[in-house]
Amino acid sequence: MHTHKTDSPPLESFFHIVRSIPGAAREVWRGKQAAWQASNQLRHPLRDLAWQSDVAQSLQEEVERLLPGTESAATRHARSAIVCEEDCIILEEIHRLTAEHxxxxxTRTAAYLECYExxxxxxxxxxxxxxxxxxxYHMTDLQSGLMHNLQSQTDREHMYRMLERCNALIFQDAYPQLLLYMNSRRLGRSCFHLLPHFHISGFMTAFWERFWLERCSSLLSVALIINEQNYIESRVVQHPYFKKEVLSKPAFHLHNLAGLNHIVFPLGRGKGLTGRVIEHFGKLDERIMFGKSLYAMLFGTQQVLTQVLEFARSVPHRGSRAEYWPGLFTAHEEHAGKNEFYSKExxxxxxxxxxxxxxxxxxLAVWQDTPYEPITRQDWLQSRDCLGHLTAPRRPWLFEMSHEHRYGLLKTAAAHDAKTLLH
Incomplete structure (x- = not known):
C-alpha cells in the first residue's frame, strides 16, 4: 500500500502514539467488561453436545489396538486392499474432487460449507x-495496509507458505474423509474401508465406522480435531524449513503480540465477533484444546451457531476482513485511507x-497458488499420547471477542506507526 506524507512532523506523531497509551489501557478494561456481558447473553440457550463417554472409552480401546506392533496394525492395510469396481470409481472421483477444491x-473454504449444508x-x-x-484473513493480513511495513517481503512469503501449507494439508487429509461419508450415505453402505487409500491415519477408521452407525457428531468432531493437528505437526510445525524461516523469527511473535492469533467467528456483517485466542501455535496439545474449545463454543451455544451459520451462508469468503467489519476495512486499495499513522484514529x-x-x-488479489514438495505419507499414530484428548469439549466462559479483536487491531496500528517513524 502506498502512502503519502502527512503534515505532522515525526516528533509530533510520536507524541500522538504516546498519548494514546492511557486511552488504550481504558479500552482494554472496558472491552473485558463488555465481553463478559456479551458472552453471558450469548451463552443461552445452551445446546447439548451429546458426548458419549462410554463410546469414547470403547473407541479409545480400539485405537490402542492399532498402535505399531499390534496384530490389528499389521492387518488393517491388507484389509484395505480389497476393492470392487464401484469402489475404484469412488476412489478416482474423490481424488479428482480433492485436487479440484x-x-x-x-475453494477449500467453500467446499467445507457445501459438505455441512x-x-x-x-x-x-x-x-x-x-x-x-x-x-x-491471516494470509491477506500479510499484505494489508497495517502489516505491509512490519515484515520484509521475504518474511511475508515464508509466513504465507506456512499458513497455506497448513490449510492445504488439512484439506487434503480431511476432505476425502468427508466425501467417503457422503458416498456412504448415497450408496447406503459404509465406504470407510477405503480410508487407507487416501493415507488417512488408522486413528480415524474406528470413529468413522462408529459414526456411520450412531451419528455421534461431537465425538467425530473431536477425533478430527486430534487427527488434523497431529497431521500437520510433523509436516509443518516441526518441519525444519518452517521452524527456521517462520516460527523462530521475531516477526512470528509480532503476529501474536498484535492479536493476529485470534480466530474470530462473525455473528453477522458489521456485528459482533465470537472466538478464541491461541497463545502457542507451536504446541500440539494447545492446538487440540483450542480446537475443542472452538467446537464447543460453536455447537454448544444456540445463538452462536444460528448467527455464525447465517453469516457463512450470506457472505461469500474472499479473504478480506471487510467481509465482517466493512466499517473498518475495505477490500479496494483505491478506496483505502492514505494516512501514514492509524492508531490515533x-x-x-x-x-x-x-x-x-x-x-x-x-x-486472490495478492497471493497466487503455491506449488509444494511431495507430502510424506507416514501415519502419525505411533503412541497413545493423543488419547488423553478424547474427552468432552468444554464451552469457554469468555468468547465474545469484538473488543479484544479491535484492541489487537489497535496494537497492530501502533506497531505500524512506530515502524513508520523509525524509517
Missing part, C-alpha cells in the same frame, strides 16, 4: 469452514469514514 483457501451432522465441516475463513473512532478505511485485500 484444494487449489486455494477460497448437505449433511449437517458433519459438525466438523462447519467448524473447518469458519477456521479456514480465518486462515484466509482507531482509538478515537469506532468506525472509520469512507475513504479512510484500512486496506484488507481479497486473497
Amino acid at each position: 484444494n487449489r486455494s483457501n477460497i 448437505q449433511y449437517p451432522e458433519l459438525h466438523w465441516a462447519l467448524l473447518a469452514h469458519m477456521v479456514s475463513r480465518n486462515g484466509g 482507531l482509538l478515537e473512532l469506532e468506525w472509520l469514514p469512507e475513504g479512510q478505511r484500512l486496506y484488507s485485500p481479497e486473497l
Whole structure:
C-alpha cells in the first residue's frame, strides 16, 4: 500500500502514539467488561453436545489396538486392499474432487460449507469452514495496509507458505474423509474401508465406522480435531524449513503480540465477533484444546451457531476482513485511507469514514497458488499420547471477542506507526 506524507512532523506523531497509551489501557478494561456481558447473553440457550463417554472409552480401546506392533496394525492395510469396481470409481472421483477444491483457501473454504449444508451432522465441516475463513484473513493480513511495513517481503512469503501449507494439508487429509461419508450415505453402505487409500491415519477408521452407525457428531468432531493437528505437526510445525524461516523469527511473535492469533467467528456483517485466542501455535496439545474449545463454543451455544451459520451462508469468503467489519476495512486499495499513522484514529473512532478505511485485500488479489514438495505419507499414530484428548469439549466462559479483536487491531496500528517513524 502506498502512502503519502502527512503534515505532522515525526516528533509530533510520536507524541500522538504516546498519548494514546492511557486511552488504550481504558479500552482494554472496558472491552473485558463488555465481553463478559456479551458472552453471558450469548451463552443461552445452551445446546447439548451429546458426548458419549462410554463410546469414547470403547473407541479409545480400539485405537490402542492399532498402535505399531499390534496384530490389528499389521492387518488393517491388507484389509484395505480389497476393492470392487464401484469402489475404484469412488476412489478416482474423490481424488479428482480433492485436487479440484484444494487449489486455494477460497475453494477449500467453500467446499467445507457445501459438505455441512448437505449433511449437517458433519459438525466438523462447519467448524473447518469458519477456521479456514480465518486462515484466509491471516494470509491477506500479510499484505494489508497495517502489516505491509512490519515484515520484509521475504518474511511475508515464508509466513504465507506456512499458513497455506497448513490449510492445504488439512484439506487434503480431511476432505476425502468427508466425501467417503457422503458416498456412504448415497450408496447406503459404509465406504470407510477405503480410508487407507487416501493415507488417512488408522486413528480415524474406528470413529468413522462408529459414526456411520450412531451419528455421534461431537465425538467425530473431536477425533478430527486430534487427527488434523497431529497431521500437520510433523509436516509443518516441526518441519525444519518452517521452524527456521517462520516460527523462530521475531516477526512470528509480532503476529501474536498484535492479536493476529485470534480466530474470530462473525455473528453477522458489521456485528459482533465470537472466538478464541491461541497463545502457542507451536504446541500440539494447545492446538487440540483450542480446537475443542472452538467446537464447543460453536455447537454448544444456540445463538452462536444460528448467527455464525447465517453469516457463512450470506457472505461469500474472499479473504478480506471487510467481509465482517466493512466499517473498518475495505477490500479496494483505491478506496483505502492514505494516512501514514492509524492508531490515533482507531482509538478515537469506532468506525472509520469512507475513504479512510484500512486496506484488507481479497486473497486472490495478492497471493497466487503455491506449488509444494511431495507430502510424506507416514501415519502419525505411533503412541497413545493423543488419547488423553478424547474427552468432552468444554464451552469457554469468555468468547465474545469484538473488543479484544479491535484492541489487537489497535496494537497492530501502533506497531505500524512506530515502524513508520523509525524509517
